[in-house]
Amino acid sequence: MSILQAVAETTLIMIQTKNLAFSYNGKVNFNFPDISLDSGQVLLITGGSGKGKTTLLHLLGGLLKAQSGSIRIGDINIESLSNKKLDKFRGKNIGLILQQSHFVEAFSVFENVVLSSWLATGQKAEEKAKSLLAELGLSDQIHKLTSRLSIGQQQRVSIARALVNEPQLLLADEPTSSLDDENAYKVADLLSQLSKEYGAALIIVTHDQRLKDRFSNQITLV
Amino acid sequence: MIVKLAWKNIWFKPLNTILSIVLLTASVAIISLLILLQEQFEKQFSSNIDGVDVVLGAQGSPLQLILSSVYQVDAPTGNISYSEAKTWMKHPFVKSAIPLAFGDNYRGFKIVGTTPDYLSKFGATVSQGKIFQADFEVVVGAEIAKKLNIKVGDKFFGSHGDAAEGEVHEEFAYKVSGIASPTGKVIDNLILCNIPSVWAMHENHEHADENPAHGEEGHIHFEGDEHDHDHHDHEKAMPVSEEGKEITAVLIKFRNKMGFVTWPRLIAQNTKMQAASPAIEINRLFSLFGIGLQALQYLAYGIMLISGISIFIALYNTLKERKYEFALLRVSGASRMQLLTLVLFESILLCFVGFIFGTIVGRIALLLISSSTDEEYKMTFDPFAFIWQKEGILFIVTIFVGVLAAVIPAIKAYRLNISKTLANA
Structure with a gap:
């Protein structure tokens, strides 16, 4: 492999893990398969409950520290970051979408998305937030409190919030499990479309059959 | 943005907030009224005995x-x-x-x-x-x-x-x-x-x-x-x-x-x-009702303590509901310190608002008292006077109560385990 090729490879690959292992109190041990994903690509992580799907997602998001192994996002090895730097890195480079949407309840939809940009960068990306929410079909809802929205709409706000900082990596934990078919497909479409648009690698943890049918790139935890 | 968040948060649960502010207002109003009354009363009494042995x-x-x-x-x-x-x-x-x-x-x-x-x-x-x-x-x-x-x-x-x-x-x-x-x-x-x-x-x-x-x-x-x-x-x-x-x-x-x-x-x-001797007699008078003033002052500080406890309980109780919010802020890039600041700030904001209201209410009370003493004793008090030193101390005490009430909830927010919180969602 020439040096040029190697350089090209490292810049293309958005996320790469090696020999990740984690254990809860030394009792429950997980060893995860290596992951390597380019920008714009989608990976589905499936597996039964208790197999460590959420644990892996939290490791990738820097919410948990791995016992061994390495995670590289872009050019950064996140194992090497201090807590404070990791918080900043996470805000800027990782978008997280959860099964249940949580929001700052006292803030409106728009303020929630803007808050996310402010926390990560110190800047209020108001225009960006507006255009993202419009793209997600929420233009009429932006000044409502999040609790006034339907679950499907809330999930779309989560997507807007995860994307507002144009992250390199988009992580979604069971994003469709509480949605009906119509909303589930809509969310799946939006996720794959927007992650491509923003050049983010998308990793979805799910046991939702509807998603398994939609995305072919899958690994299963056993 | 943290200030805005804190401000919006305290008004999102208005009942808790109003209770805390009412208590704080009452205590600050009583204390500032006492400070103003005592100071101006003593000044008026003392200035009149100048030149009389x-x-x-x-x-x-x-x-x-x-x-x-x-x-x-x-x-x-x-x-x-x-x-x-x-x-x-x-x-x-x-x-x-x-x-x-x-x-x-x-x-x-x-x-x-x-x-x-x-x-x-x-x-x-x-x-x-x-x-x-x-x-x-x-x-x-x-x-x-x-x-x-x-x-x-x-x-x-x-x-x-x-x-x-x-x-x-x-x-x-x-x-x-x-x-x-x-x-x-x-x-x-x-x-x-x-x-x-x-x-x-x-x-x-x-x-x-x-x-x-x-x-x-x-x-x-x-x-x-x-x-x-x-x-x-x-x-x-x-x-x-x-x-x-x-x-x-x-x-x-x-x-x-x-x-x-x-x-x-x-x-x-x-x-x-x-x-x-006017000096001796007036000192005697001051020490007589000084006891009453002091008792009132203790009462007011007691109310302030209760308002501190009320803020503490309000913050502590909502901590359970808010831990997802906190986890979410962390996920979005907030540091532990920012969460700590947020919780402290909410409490301090409450105390600040209480202090402002209390200072205003205390002065309105003084205005009322002044108009009645004016009628009966031809003695007036100035409600717009500020006794910077004593009221400054009162301000610091009020803010300190706010910090004290928020310490435990703030530390809890600081220590929040995001992964665990989100995994149990």
Whole structure:
């Protein structure tokens, strides 16, 4: 492999893990398969409950520290970051979408998305937030409190919030499990479309059959 | 943004917030009211005793003598013989002596017979017209002139005693010769004339040697205790002799400390009068109601403690619901310190709002108190004054309560395990 090729490879690959292992109190041990994903690509992580799907997602998001192994996002090895730097890195480079949407309840939809940009960068990306929410079909809802929205709409706000900082990596934990078919497909479409648009690698943890049918790139935890 | 978040958060649960703010407002209002009252009260009392070392007056309660002769708020203890007082006024220790004779009032404002020295003791000058010279000429205090719209040259009749409803002395009219400059002291609410005017006003034919105070409040007669106004008319032109006349009190300033030490005994042993020290009596008064003020202050700090606990409980209770919100903020890039700041800030904001409201409410209360004391005692308080040092301390204490209430919830937010919180969602 020439040096040029190697350089090209490292810049293309958005996320790469090696020999990740984690254990809860030394009792429950997980060893995860290596992951390597380019920008714009989608990976589905499936597996039964208790197999460590959420644990892996939290490791990738820097919410948990791995016992061994390495995670590289872009050019950064996140194992090497201090807590404070990791918080900043996470805000800027990782978008997280959860099964249940949580929001700052006292803030409106728009303020929630803007808050996310402010926390990560110190800047209020108001225009960006507006255009993202419009793209997600929420233009009429932006000044409502999040609790006034339907679950499907809330999930779309989560997507807007995860994307507002144009992250390199988009992580979604069971994003469709509480949605009906119509909303589930809509969310799946939006996720794959927007992650491509923003050049983010998308990793979805799910046991939702509807998603398994939609995305072919899958690994299963056993 | 953190401030905005904290602000929106505290109003998102308005009931908790209002409870905390009401408690804080109550305690801050009480304390700031007490601070203002005490400070201004003491200042007013202290400024009026400047230049008065002792008060010479009739025997009785020394405090009453001081209150009546220096502050014009109580009834006098009685009268003293002018000739006897005069011998003491010439005592070598005495630097200056100002005689006072009380008699009438005009619409509730006391008319005091004295000498022009009384004005200079308060640092007042005659701003319009001239000082009283002839009998029945008066100099009107600045405050009265303003309230009753009195001008130089006006004439009025006094009412007997110190109640506005007392019988009117219709036989002699007072004539306003001058208006005193404002001083912020009791003189602003007095009408001053010379002492013979007071004597002449109460002169009558049926002399009685004794002058017992009537049952009515502050009912002091000069010369006899029965008035027969029908006899006054042909008396107008008669010059008033000093013989056998009485006055109410003498304000004495000494040349040196000796008089201060020796006079109280000297007077008590040699005369039927007493010499009371305003400084000592007023200190006694302050220490008396100082206990009451202190009790109130403890009560107010107690309320503040309760409001601190209420903030703590409110923050602690919502912590459970808010942990997802906190986890989410962390996921979005907030650091632990930012969460800690957020929780602390919410509490401090509450305390800040409470402090502002409390300061305003306290001043409104002072305004109300001031208008009632103005009516009853001719004493006003300034609600717009700031006692920076004491109120500054109160502010710091209030904010400290806020910090204290938020410490445990803030640390809990700081230590939140995001992964665990989100995994259990």
